[in-house]
Amino acid sequence: MPQTSRRTSILTESVIREMSRVAVQHNAINLAQGFPDWDPPAALIQAAKDAMDAGRHQYAVTWGSPELRGALAAKLTRFMGLPVNPDSDLVITCGATEAMMVAVMTVCDPGEKIGLFSPFYENYLADMVLSGAEPVLVPLHPPQYRFDPAELRKAFEGGLKAFILCNPSNPCGRVFTREELLQIAALAEEFDVFVITDEVYEHIVYAPHRHVYFATLPGMAKRTLSCSALSKTFSITGWRLGHVHASPEIIAQARKVHDFLTVGAASPLQHAVVTALNFPVSYYDGLAAEYAVSRDVLLGYLDQAGLSYTRPEGSYFVMVDISHFGYASDIEFSHWMAKEIGVAPVPGSSFFAPGENRYIRLNFAKKPATLHAAGQRLLRLKK
Numbered sequence: 001m002p003q004t005s006r007r008t009s010i011l012t013e014s015v016i017r018e019m020s021r022v023a024v025q026h027n028a029i030n031l032a033q034g035f036p037d038w039d040p041p042a043a044l045i046q047a048a049k050d051a052m053d054a055g056r057h058q059y060a061v062t063w064g065s066p067e068l069r070g071a072l073a074a075k076l077t078r079f080m081g082l083p084v085n086p087d088s089d090l091v092i093t094c095g096a097t098e099a100m101m102v103a104v105m106t107v108c109d110p111g112e113k114i115g116l117f118s119p120f121y122e123n124y125l126a127d128m129v130l131s132g133a134e135p136v137l138v139p140l141h142p143p144q145y146r147f148d149p150a151e152l153r154k155a156f157e158g159g160l161k162a163f164i165l166c167n168p169s170n171p172c173g174r175v176f177t178r179e180e181l182l183q184i185a186a187l188a189e190e191f192d193v194f195v196i197t198d199e200v201y202e203h204i205v206y207a208p209h210r211h212v213y214f215a216t217l218p219g220m221a222k223r224t225l226s227c228s229a230l231s232k233t234f235s236i237t238g239w240r241l242g243h244v245h246a247s248p249e250i251i252a253q254a255r256k257v258h259d260f261l262t263v264g265a266a267s268p269l270q271h272a273v274v275t276a277l278n279f280p281v282s283y284y285d286g287l288a289a290e291y292a293v294s295r296d297v298l299l300g301y302l303d304q305a306g307l308s309y310t311r312p313e314g315s316y317f318v319m320v321d322i323s324h325f326g327y328a329s330d331i332e333f334s335h336w337m338a339k340e341i342g343v344a345p346v347p348g349s350s351f352f353a354p355g356e357n358r359y360i361r362l363n364f365a366k367k368p369a370t371l372h373a374a375g376q377r378l379l380r381l382k383k
């Protein structure tokens with residue numbers, strides 16, 4: 001038999017989704033995979049039913065239905081403060097997952113280098129395996145998850161084609177300050193590098209932290225591919241709606257990659273989500289406020305259990321230090337925790353460059369009742 005491709009042997013199964021299966025196996029509360037355990041707004045569900053009834057069953061325009069691009073452009077303009085032309089600056093994708101893949105394939109040829117921070121969201125390395133790009137990792141140093149400007153510069157000096165920036169960050173919950181972003185921007189300018197942002201948690205940010213869209217920094221609009229999704233903002237991770245925003249020159253190329261990868265996101269859902277994009281600003285404030293409550297519930301239990309963690313500034317993840325438990329590996333600890341404590345985490349090593357196994361990641365995109373139930377179990381971790 002011929003062999004399957006080399007890239008399939010390099011790819012490993014997602015640890016996050018594996019931990020979801022482990023959670024089911026041990027009847028553990030799943031704080032591994034990040035998705036909300038509540039329904040999206042009722043108006044949105046109704047809009048999806050209406051779109052089905054209205055016969056929106058065939059392909060939409062490949063780069064996104066005009067109604068969706070129009071509503072999204074208005075929303076992006078409102079939050080980013082940049083003019084966004086729905087006809088030339090956007091491509092609608094199947095979630096941020098496809099948006100990131102499209103962005104990487106649009107700017108990189110096989111063998112070219114992409115810089116990214118470690119810890120990172122696990123899909124980025126898979127994007128590079130699939131596209132043939134080579135990762136160059138720059139550490140974010142725990143527990144504050146700050147970068148060392150000298151280490152960042154070294155990565156750029158090594159010849160990057162692009163830099164991937166996840167902000168707010170999964171898994172470490174950092175919201176990069178304007179000053180930090182300006183340092184990245186200066187290097188991108190000096191070394192003439194594209195910046196691919198993943199901003200899926202743009203609306204899940206906790207005061208006093210503020211999200212700064214990288215594309216809004218001086219000179220950055222022309223070299224930034226801003227990727228995001230409606231998945232987290234409207235609690236519709238299963239609808240698979242995301243987008244890339246960039247200059248018309250870049251988007252013209254990205255649309256081709258997207259077309260041949262997937263043709264397009266589900267047409268009736270593209271139509272329906274316009275309803276959500278027209279929600280008032282108070283919707284977004286409410287979302288962040290609800291997540292702040294969930295965060296405080298979980299962190300309260302971590303405090304009671306005497307666990308050290310890094311307080312998230314954004315996103316719905318928290319990195320917890322497990323080094324004092326004395327396990328040889330975070331993977332072993334995570335399986336033990338799912339089985340014996342009844343709460344499934346993600347072993348932190350799946351987000352880091354090799355060598356870091358002192359952390360687990362928990363997510364709090366769960367109803368307070370779920371978090372209280374998980375929290376009661378976590379108290380058993382107290383010495």
Ligand SMILES: Cc1ncc(COP(=O)(O)O)c(C=O)c1O
Nearest residue numbers: 095096097121170200229231242
């Ligand atoms: C940082 C980050 N990017 C992308 C995704 C995937 O987004 P989507 O479901 O829209 O493809 C996730 C999901 O957890 C994420 O955390």
